[in-house]
Amino acid sequence: MTLARMRIAALLLLALLALPAFARAGDAGREAPNLVLQGDLDGKDNQTFRMLPFDVPAGTARITVQFDYSGHDSDHTTIDLGMLGPDGFHGQDGFRGWSGGARKLFTIATTDASPGYLPGTIRPGRWQLMLGIPNIRAGSHSHYVAKIWFSGADAPAWEPAVLNPPLRSVAGWYRGDLHMHTAHSDASCPSQSGKRVPCPLFLTVEAAVRRGLDFIAITDHNTVSHAEAMRELQPYFDRLLLIPGREVTTFSGHANLWGSTAPVDFRIDGTQVKDWNALLDAVAPLHALISINHPRLPDGEICMGCGWIAKPPVDMARVQAVEVVNGEDTGTPVTGLPFWTAALAEGFRPTAVGGSDNHDATLTASKFGASMVGRPTTVVHADALSMPAILDGIRAGHVFVDVAGSGDRLLECNAQSGGRHAAMGDTLQASAGQRVDIHVHAAHVAGMHLLALLDEKPLPQGADRVLAGDDAREDYTWTGDGQRHWLRFEVRDAQGGLLLIGNPIYINPRR
Numbered sequence: 310m311t312l313a314r315m316r317i318a319a320l321l322l323l324a325l326l327a328l329p330a331f332a333r334a335g336d337a338g339r340e341a342p343n344l345v346l347q348g349d350l351d352g353k354d355n356q357t358f359r360m361l362p363f364d365v366p367a368g369t370a371r372i373t374v375q376f377d378y379s380g381h382d383s384d385h386t387t388i389d390l391g392m393l394g395p396d397g398f399h400g401q402d403g404f405r406g407w408s409g410g411a412r413k414l415f416t417i418a419t420t421d422a423s424p425g426y427l428p429g430t431i432r433p434g435r436w437q438l439m440l441g442i443p444n445i446r447a448g449s450h451s452h453y454v455a456k457i458w459f460s461g462a463d464a465p466a467w468e469p470a471v472l473n474p475p476l477r478s479v480a481g482w483y484r485g486d487l488h489m490h491t492a493h494s495d496a497s498c499p500s501q502s503g504k505r506v507p508c509p510l511f512l513t514v515e516a517a518v519r520r521g522l523d524f525i526a527i528t529d530h531n532t533v534s535h536a537e538a539m540r541e542l543q544p545y546f547d548r549l550l551l552i553p554g555r556e557v558t559t560f561s562g563h564a565n566l567w568g569s570t571a572p573v574d575f576r577i578d579g580t581q582v583k584d585w586n587a588l589l590d591a592v593a594p595l596h597a598l599i600s601i602n603h604p605r606l607p608d609g610e611i612c613m614g615c616g617w618i619a620k621p622p623v624d625m626a627r628v629q630a631v632e633v634v635n636g637e638d639t640g641t642p643v644t645g646l647p648f649w650t651a652a653l654a655e656g657f658r659p660t661a662v663g664g665s666d667n668h669d670a671t672l673t674a675s676k677f678g679a680s681m682v683g684r685p686t687t688v689v690h691a692d693a694l695s696m697p698a699i700l701d702g703i704r705a706g707h708v709f710v711d712v713a714g715s716g717d718r719l720l721e722c723n724a725q726s727g728g729r730h731a732a733m734g735d736t737l738q739a740s741a742g743q744r745v746d747i748h749v750h751a752a753h754v755a756g757m758h759l760l761a762l763l764d765e766k767p768l769p770q771g772a773d774r775v776l777a778g779d780d781a782r783e784d785y786t787w788t789g790d791g792q793r794h795w796l797r798f799e800v801r802d803a804q805g806g807l808l809l810i811g812n813p814i815y816i817n818p819r820r
């Protein structure tokens with residue numbers, strides 16, 4: 310054994326002894342790898358392979374590797390990468406892919422893998438990172454470092470962070486579609502020759518780009534097989550955040566789950582999964598968001614399980630959002646608004662969101678039951694364009710729904726009382742007799758009607774105001790009574806059609 314190889318072995322042993330099996334979400338050292346393998350190469354290693362063994366702990370669902378080495382730019386040193394599972398190259402659970410010198414960061418998971426690698430079960434045991442060295446000059450030396458992260462099945466879809474950097478790091482309003490189907494469930498569109506075929510994911514992504522969206526969630530029915538295609542597309546679409554989701558589809562209602570690729574048992578039949586509350590228990594540790602879809606669609610043979618008929622009723626405190634607009638359902642009896650406002654009246658605070666429920670990415674117009682991508686659009690105020698930031702923005706209720714998916718309409722609301730401020734989704738304390746000042750900013754809705762609603766009833770003072778200009782600002786004052794209220798704003802057209810739906814500011818909430 311050479312000195313260099315002894316050093317590698319010692320470092321490997323130290324790394325294995327020192328590191329915990331998993332980095333937990335929220336840990337200060339969340340970015341830190343679970344394992345670091347490093348070593349040295351010189352001219353004698355030219356055109357050889359070196360295997361770097363490492364132990365994968367039980368419960369691992371994703372392995373992520375970031376690799377770097379010296380001498381590439383100065384000496385044309387080149388190191389290729391590949392991965393072997395626990396059965397070696399030729400075994401049943403052996404070859405897991407090869408990326409040559411093409412990339413320094415890759416991931417292999419049960420659901421998805423970087424191009425060049427094979428997704429599938431991650432069996433615990435001794436894996437090997439393969440280094441191929443097509444070129445290192447006789448007198449050259451190269452130091453390499455491989456950082457390795459292990460993620461469990463319950464890890465959120467945005468971990469490890471090294472794999473999912475923010476697309477933009479500025480706070481602002483970001484526009485997206487949270488409900489769409491692809492070939493991975495029941496979406497279809499015309500093929501090259503005009504046959505209806507399962508509609509590939511890239512068409513949905515391209516449609517979202519054409520619609521000017523910042524993020525989309527792919528929510529195929531009960532599956533996350535789309536995560537593999539998303540893994541390939543995300544680096545190319547570096548201005549459109551792709552969020553893996555699924556539409557949990559049961560006999561007693563549908564709900565979107567965003568930000569997790571963990572398996573979720575949807576078989577609510579009283580036996581496999583007892584009821585919706587048991588399902589909510591199962592998803593609670595996933596750090597994902599769950600949103601009840603189209604709650605007032607009728608249930609029956611036309612759309613089986615589509616209506617929300619969960620029995621017993623679900624604990625709404627564990628539901629983070631409600632789809633108040635599904636495609637073109639505003640103005641129809643099946644709009645989700647009454648379901649949402651009933652939850653508000655009970656003191657719950659689910660965020661109102663919208664989703665196109667698109668099933669054909671090539672649609673360029675919408676009608677009831679067949680909506681184009683981005684209609685409606687959910688607009689989220691987030692700290693960054695990243696999965697955790699967008700989902701945190703939705704969780705916080707910093708959201709309005711742009712019913713037509715206009716691309717530029719804006720609805721902002723701020724209230725202040727006693728020196729404290731609250732935006733949509735926030736809470737504000739206002740005791741009896743305390744003055745509350747409210748400021749609304751509505752853009753690109755000139756001539757439309759701004760409605761102020763307190764507990765869904767018109768705020769007495771100027772409940773319906775016509776907005777002057779494309780950058781309208783309206784002020785209201787209201788006097789607190791120490792009671793619980795919710796205050797929200799809508800923008801409607803002259804015929805009463807909904808254009809923008811704001812989430813509430815919660816005054817003196819109890820929960």
Ligand SMILES: [Zn+2]
Nearest residue numbers: 556563602615
């Ligand atoms: Zn549905």
Ligand SMILES: [Zn+2]
Nearest residue numbers: 488490556666
């Ligand atoms: Zn759907």
